Amino acid sequence: MLDESKNRLLTQVGPGTPMGGLLRRYWMPIAAVSEFDGKSIKPVRLLGENLTLYKDLSGTYGLVDRHCPHRRADLAYGFVEQCGIRCNYHGWLFDQDGRCTEQPYEDVAQPQANFKDKIRITSYPVQTKAGLIWAYLGPEPAPLVPDWEPFSWKNGFVEIVFAEVPCNWFQCQENSIDPLHFEWMHMNWSVRLKDQVGPYSPRHLRIEFEEFDYGFVYRRLREGMSESDPMWTTGRVCLWPNTLFTGDHFEWRVPIDDENTLSVTWAFTRVPKEREPYVQGTIPAWHGPVRDAEKAGWISSHIMNQDFVAWVGQGVVADRTKEHLGSSDRGIILQRQRFLSDLEAIARGEDPKAIIRDPKVNRSVALPVAERKLLVDGLTQAELLAHPILGHHYAGDYVFQAGRPAEVAAAFKEAMGI
Numbered sequence: 001m002l003d004e005s006k007n008r009l010l011t012q013v014g015p016g017t018p019m020g021g022l023l024r025r026y027w028m029p030i031a032a033v034s035e036f037d038g039k040s041i042k043p044v045r046l047l048g049e050n051l052t053l054y055k056d057l058s059g060t061y062g063l064v065d066r067h068c069p070h071r072r073a074d075l076a077y078g079f080v081e082q083c084g085i086r087c088n089y090h091g092w093l094f095d096q097d098g099r100c101t102e103q104p105y106e107d108v109a110q111p112q113a114n115f116k117d118k119i120r121i122t123s124y125p126v127q128t129k130a131g132l133i134w135a136y137l138g139p140e141p142a143p144l145v146p147d148w149e150p151f152s153w154k155n156g157f158v159e160i161v162f163a164e165v166p167c168n169w170f171q172c173q174e175n176s177i178d179p180l181h182f183e184w185m186h187m188n189w190s191v192r193l194k195d196q197v198g199p200y201s202p203r204h205l206r207i208e209f210e211e212f213d214y215g216f217v218y219r220r221l222r223e224g225m226s227e228s229d230p231m232w233t234t235g236r237v238c239l240w241p242n243t244l245f246t247g248d249h250f251e252w253r254v255p256i257d258d259e260n261t262l263s264v265t266w267a268f269t270r271v272p273k274e275r276e277p278y279v280q281g282t283i284p285a286w287h288g289p290v291r292d293a294e295k296a297g298w299i300s301s302h303i304m305n306q307d308f309v310a311w312v313g314q315g316v317v318a319d320r321t322k323e324h325l326g327s328s329d330r331g332i333i334l335q336r337q338r339f340l341s342d343l344e345a346i347a348r349g350e351d352p353k354a355i356i357r358d359p360k361v362n363r364s365v366a367l368p369v370a371e372r373k374l375l376v377d378g379l380t381q382a383e384l385l386a387h388p389i390l391g392h393h394y395a396g397d398y399v400f401q402a403g404r405p406a407e408v409a410a411a412f413k414e415a416m417g418i
């Protein structure tokens, strides 16, 4: 349980809030590179700020205020030029560093005034990595965009999947350190959703949590499982500060504002050995729905949609003054304590956890990966089909989220040789 002030402290992300300040010290994935194949501007709301993400005609990305500093027109309806984005109302032009580089009428009428030199638009650094576009809203100097090891794995089909989930990010991230829900929310509930009453999944007997440089590891031992099982020896990763990493996919919980979260998944599926060498061209990206259009409720058919049901069910901002934590929630408590102590570290002028600034460190940064050997070395089609976890990812439809477009499914099948 948390008192109301701590709950507010951990959940509020807007400018000037302590947790908003903490999260601004990390790069956030906000879009996919391939989204800009067919457009040049995307409105983005991030950490309570309304922004415009664009790619100009020279290929440079910029992230600026949503509103033009002249008379506040919406730059999401502007247009890009060779360098920068132009407001469609009176043509003021801004570059990626926030400079105003043209004011078409002022430049003619009063060139000596150099009015444009007095104008700045809020702008933030943007980088691309792993097919994602990352934004940094924090103080300079910015750290490095983490180069997590799977980003350079070979022979994989990667897809990027978004969903907008209408609740606070922190309850989404608490799901990243909640091993027990796997048994009930994903296994047993799925049995009941099929109108069956059993058999239920093997029960959790033990769970363990350990902190490491880039987050926490959780490990689980379930009925019938040997202690040499990689779920017990390696486990899964609650990656700092807002991510779940399961070995072959990342799920970022990116705060849109206090009441909405952008779920961003980067999913790697290793092609079977028969399909090597496989080099992916474009990494496709798609948005999945969260509401069920027919049943007037939430979609529950896919793994992450089930998670979304839990998150939104906790309320727009979960009221942690009313919760009752048990021994299964030790990870939840550890995570909260770490965030609270990181807020103190920031107040002392230090970096919070898992900030990477050294380029020598930021080379294919290794993380705990239960199935690393299989994901890196690969399996044959027959071996993949027989694998209890990877088999589902390889053979079936996309298991994590509903709504994969037909063209992405076709590209996936082509890559896998299905």
Ligand code: FES
Binding pocket: 068, 069, 070, 071, 072, 073, 087, 088, 089, 090, 091, 092
């Ligand atoms: S409002 Fe943007 S140029 Fe006038």
Ligand SMILES: [Fe+2]
Binding pocket: 175, 181, 182, 185, 186, 303, 304, 307
């Ligand atoms: Fe889950």
